[in-house]
Amino acid sequence: MLLIRCPYCGLRDESEFSYGGEADIARPLEPETLTDAEWADYVFLRTNTKGRFREQWVHAHGCGRWFTLVRDTVTHAHGETGVFGGVEPEADG
């Protein structure tokens, strides 16, 4: 099991979290102007990186907040976390 450091709650078991997949996929601001191919790119296409990968997790059985995590998809080693739209909190774990 992974041990994941929630930026709000500190180090917790992976089973407290739910996975949100690849990070940095922003919803297009004017979707009605996109072609079908551009829309498919946003909805379906993924980089699916082998190596250091920025991804999203939610502390579902904890504080309920989303954050980003950089994790290596080959070694599972992970470290830096990031929060959405705010100041990085002081982790307590």
Add this chain to the structure above:
Amino acid sequence: MQRYSIFSLARNALTGHRNWPQAWRSPAPKPEYDVVIVGGGGHGLATAYYLAAEHGIANVAVLEKGWLGGGNTGRNTTIIRSNYLWDESAAIYEKALQLYEGLSRELNFNIMLSQRGVLNLAHNEHDLKEMARRVRAIRGNGIDSEILSPAEIKKLVPAINVSKDMRYPILGASLQRRGGVARHDAVAWGFARGADARGVDIVQNCEVTGIDRKGGRVTGVRTSLGPIKAGKVGVVVAGHASVLAGMAGFRLPIDSHPLQAMVSEPIKPILDCVVMSNAVHVYVSQSDKGELVIGAGIDSFNSYAQRGSWQIIEGQMGALVELFPVFSRLRLMRSWGGIVDTCPDASPILSKTPVEGLYFNCGWGTGGFKATPGSGWAFAHTIARDEPHPLAAPFSLDRFTTGALIDEHGAAAVAH
């Protein structure tokens, strides 16, 4: 190729089995081929076999970075069935099952197909209704499927717990009697031997590191053994499709996840069909060696590590001992993981690509083994004719743009 038969067995017995020939050659790669297949698992080897056997294209190399069938072909739980909901899936999985039924004879290699039946359990009202719908759809496609009551399930699988005081009681099941298991390694080896006999070069320990293109057309591959020119390239890599697509300059609608499987210590025969449950999420069969072969769902996170997390194993053990309390005394002997490439609609990709002469067969997710011969059959046609085989056409990359998805998240009542 020396044919295997009772006579060749007897003849070789006389010489103490010292003179059996190699089942396939291990040639150095030639500088150029008509078709290069990337990936020497079951699907890649089947593609090469059918290219040679059905389309007369034998100037083919299969490049494998490790050893034959060492990826997901050798890591799955060997279950074969064709009870899929949608017509497109039913067509290709049923084609695969029909090819499996004649495969030992066709390849002159015993793939140990055992059509012992696949049972999909229902645990609540919704499961029962969904199952009835699926069974009708499956039968409508001419594929065998029937519904069993708890009493009939108990008769078929005496070790199962059908009592009403379970947390998730068993209320019924669907059964595909033609479903079952096969020896996964033998499928890869049989196709390899058949392809080799028809002139295909199978090159192991040869990793593809780049895909060469010129003017939007594929011209060859770069490998750990040097560059190889190719008229056409078919990529058949379970677990690394996105990496190979990246080499050719495009992205795929795929996420790679670990899928774990495990076996118990061997015991005397107790379970003579495959039992799967979607609701409590576990599937189990008993191998010829006596081990229980157990699997369930993927780990949620993306990974290329061929290993997963402990709580996934724990969850399916809980489900297993609920269904079969008698198994609670067994020990697990080993567990392992593979990387499965999953698509948003839980259906595979068999497709031409933005690069001319480059074809992808990938995204089989958690259930590719059962499709191996059908996948190779349809993909060989797609490569040979440069147009999708009718069985492959619905699984093209275009579907993610047109929206014509083939949603198999229910996957005929269970994960694979």
